[in-house]
Amino acid sequence: MAEGAREEKASSVDLGFVEETDSWRLLSRFFPSKVGGKPAWLALKSVPTACELDCGVCGKPTVFLLQVYSPRTDQTTCFHRTVFVFCCRNPPCHARNSATPFRVYRSQLPRQNDFYDFEPPDEDTPSSEAEVLQAEKEYNLCCVCGCGGAKACSRCHQVRYCSKEHQVLDWRAGHKAACGAEDGILPMARVQLLFPEFDLVTEPEEWEEGEGDGEDAGEDKEEKLREYEDYMRQLRHNQDRAGGSDLQEKDLEAAARQETEEDQQFSVFRRRVRKEPEQVLRYDLGGAPLWVSRQHIPTAEDIPDCTCGAPRQLEFQVMPQLLNYLQVDSLKDSIDWGTLAVYTCVNSCEQGTAYHPEFLWKQDYSETALTGAP
Ligand SMILES: [Zn+2]
Ligand SMILES: [Zn+2]
Ligand SMILES: [Zn+2]
Ligand SMILES: [Zn+2]
Incomplete structure (x- = not known):
């Protein structure tokens, strides 16, 4: 049937968008996908602790970035x-193409x-702040970041912390x-550490192979100009690296060829994203990521097998558009990525209530890769 043939070419991707919502709708019992705030843990036992969530660079606790209910x-x-993704808040930890300041965990449960x-939960009953605090207490969660809280405040024993760092932050922010x-309920910590909180809603991508191929002709002038400037900047940089005016003709040709390929890849990325420019996530289980560059694409060996022995497959990728919602744009020194590809066990192997670590690959834009090269 002709329809079957069309289906093969149609997109298998679900796109994720951020939306404002009441924060009680993002609690665990509603099984949310969400960005920022505290994690809405699925299994409420064996929640990752500070040492399972430490940044691979600075060793401090990472902060919840997003979760996808899948x-x-x-x-x-x-x-x-x-699937939960965590990220270090410390900008200098975020080196080019390095996933070291990220952590990924998978949790799953049977219906019973x-x-x-x-x-399914009753969607019409709001939760109160007191209820949230009670739940945090019951499951021993850090009152600052929502992760496993191994330590309690030694004076009041009313609040828990994942780490010394978060206890100090909270003490300064008002716990002192x-x-x-006396009332037993303490105000929520006002520590400015968490990312802004949003609902993460998904809808199928409307896209067919070949769509948008001829659209470049109609691009607005400004975009063309920006591309041209980027191109010139890269070319100048390559010339500098090749030793200024002593450029060999073959070097120049190789550089130009590389840039053309790079342009093409970015062009593919841009054309695909342009139709839904607000997308912050692309969910495509077993699919292939939409890379922003031809550089730093993982081979099969780069993606480690799960501890159960099965390979990992792509589950979703986080898009650079998400950065616009995270309030991380402090001039130069900032958390940044081209895309974050998250890979999970093909068998989604059973781990009981434990949180199982999964794998993340970070790819940056090539133009900055060139300017940042040694
Ligand atoms: Zn760090
Ligand atoms: Zn904490
Ligand atoms: Zn206390
Ligand atoms: Zn596995």
Whole structure:
């Protein structure tokens, strides 16, 4: 059937967009996909602690970036399933093409489990702040970042912390005054550490192979000009690297060829994204990422197998558009990426209530890669 042939070419990608919502709708019992704020843990036992969430560069606790609720209908163990991504808040930790300041965990549960009703939650009952605090207390979560809180405040024993760092932050931010308060409920920590919180909603991408191919002719002048300037900057930089005026003709040709290929890849990326420019996530289980560059693309060996022995496959990629919502644009020194590709176990292997580490690959834009090269 002709329809089948068309389906093959149509996109298998679900796009993710951020939306404002009431924060109580983003609590664990609603199984949200979300950006920022505290993680809405799926399994409420064995929640990752500070040492499982430390930045591979500075060693301090990473901060929750986003989570994607992605059950797998083919496995009863994955009736509920969520993948969590964490990221260091410290800009100098974010080196070019390096995933070291990121952490990824997968959690999954059967429909019958210790934490949630068998039936879907009642979407119309708001939760109160007191209820949230109670839950944090019950599951021993850090009141600053929402991760496993191994330590309690030694004076009031009312709040828990994942680490000394977060205890110090909270003390300065107001716990000093609130510690030992009689009413038993302490105000929420006001530490400016978490990313702004959003709902993450998905919808299928409308795209067919070949779409947008001829569109470059109609591009506005400004974009063309910017591309040209980028091109010239790269060329100048390559000339500098090649030793100024002593450029060999073959070097120049090789550089030009490389740039043309690079332009093409970025052009593919841009054309695909332009139709839905606000997309912050592309969910495509078992698919291929939409790379922003031809450089620093992982080979099969670059993606480690799961500890169960099965290979990992792409699950989703985080787009650079998300940065616009994170309030990280402090002039130069800032958290940045071209794309973050998240790979998970093809079998989504069973780990009980444990949080299972998964793999992230970071790719930056090539133009900055060139200017940043030694
Ligand atoms: Zn760090
Ligand atoms: Zn913490
Ligand atoms: Zn205290
Ligand atoms: Zn596995």
